[in-house]
Amino acid sequence: MDDLQYGKRNKRGDWAPHATLEAAPLWVRPLNVGNILRWLVGYVWPWNAFHMAVTLVYWYLVVPDVETLKNVDWAWALRLYAVNAAGILLFYGAFEYQLYRRRGQGTRFKYNGKFPADNASDVFWFKSQNMDNFLRSFFVSIPLWTVVEVLFLWCFANGYVPWLSWSVHPVYLAVVLLLAPAIHEVHFFCIHRLIHTPLLYKWIHSIHHNSVNPTPWSSLSMHPVEGFLYHAVALWHLVIPSNPIVALFQINMAGFGAINGHIGFDKVETSEGQGFKSHAYAHYLHHKHFEVNYGGDQLIPLDVWFGTWHDGSPEGEARMQARFAKKRERMNAA
Ligand SMILES: [Zn+2]
Numbered sequence: 001m002d003d004l005q006y007g008k009r010n011k012r013g014d015w016a017p018h019a020t021l022e023a024a025p026l027w028v029r030p031l032n033v034g035n036i037l038r039w040l041v042g043y044v045w046p047w048n049a050f051h052m053a054v055t056l057v058y059w060y061l062v063v064p065d066v067e068t069l070k071n072v073d074w075a076w077a078l079r080l081y082a083v084n085a086a087g088i089l090l091f092y093g094a095f096e097y098q099l100y101r102r103r104g105q106g107t108r109f110k111y112n113g114k115f116p117a118d119n120a121s122d123v124f125w126f127k128s129q130n131m132d133n134f135l136r137s138f139f140v141s142i143p144l145w146t147v148v149e150v151l152f153l154w155c156f157a158n159g160y161v162p163w164l165s166w167s168v169h170p171v172y173l174a175v176v177l178l179l180a181p182a183i184h185e186v187h188f189f190c191i192h193r194l195i196h197t198p199l200l201y202k203w204i205h206s207i208h209h210n211s212v213n214p215t216p217w218s219s220l221s222m223h224p225v226e227g228f229l230y231h232a233v234a235l236w237h238l239v240i241p242s243n244p245i246v247a248l249f250q251i252n253m254a255g256f257g258a259i260n261g262h263i264g265f266d267k268v269e270t271s272e273g274q275g276f277k278s279h280a281y282a283h284y285l286h287h288k289h290f291e292v293n294y295g296g297d298q299l300i301p302l303d304v305w306f307g308t309w310h311d312g313s314p315e316g317e318a319r320m321q322a323r324f325a326k327k328r329e330r331m332n333a334a
């Protein structure tokens with residue numbers, strides 16, 4: 001595929017899309033039904049449909065029965081960890097292998113023209129971004145993901161929180177399920193904005209930001225506090241009346257879906273002339289510029305409302321630079 005039909009490449013070899021990022025059309029006035037319908041298809045397919053399919057596999061093949069869930073024990077907790085880790089190894093690994101190891105599409109649609117594996121850096125364990133990101137994912141974040149999962153399954157099984165059944169509350173649960181990506185977006189924005197405050201950034205979030213040029217393994221490369229808070233999004237289903245399948249969907253969307261911002265390529269080519277969108281650009285700009293795009297694709301446009309949105313356009317860049325200049329002025333004055 002000719003990526004220059006869809007974007008431009010600068011002297012450094014970094015590619016950027018022509019199209020600017022847009023908040024969900026639900027927020028655009030007047031409402032455009034055609035745009036909303038097209039957007040709804042992308043809302044479900046392919047990413048959220050994938051997370052739902054994974055969730056059903058978990059529910060029917062991996063999660064033990066209710067009697068077993070009533071008592072936390074290592075056997076089923078470790079089994080869950082093993083499945084989470086194997087799932088991520090396969091899913092993220094497939095992207096990592098095709099795009100970064102085989103370099104199957106070269107730098108076509110690649111935001112940053114360089115591959116992190118070509119540059120050693122002291123900020124990473126063993127001076128390797130890949131090694132550092134991989135170890136932090138599998139030995140810090142995925143265990144904490146499993147802790148959250150064990151916690152909510154145990155609460156549901158013991159009746160500590162309401163377990164609504166699909167046969168009695170199908171419409172309500174379908175609505176909660178449809179809102180799960182919005183819950184994710186608001187939760188992520190809030191914890192993410194919090195750990196960008198100077199002290200917490202230095203202590204916690206700088207670890208994730210060491211990967212200025214992220215790859216799939218960067219997705220879950222986090223400090224333990226962030227690793228827990230990020231996956232704790234599923235605990236909202238202990239607060240609102242819900243169902244363990246919906247909570248599982250919520251946590252799978254966080255765990256498996258973290259890759260979206262970190263693929264590093266705008267389009268993943270599948271065959272000649274074919275490919276699918278990664279939805280990675282907004283969060284790529286966050287890794288590049290740090291203090292923009294704290295949320296995701298603006299399903300709930302919190303960055304737009306708080307003035308931290310960078311849509312990839314020259315105007316977006318100018319707005320960001322003006323904001324940074326003001327901040328520098330304030331700091332110099334102080
Ligand atoms: Zn990130």
Ligand SMILES: [Zn+2]
Nearest residue numbers: 192205209286
């Ligand atoms: Zn950040």
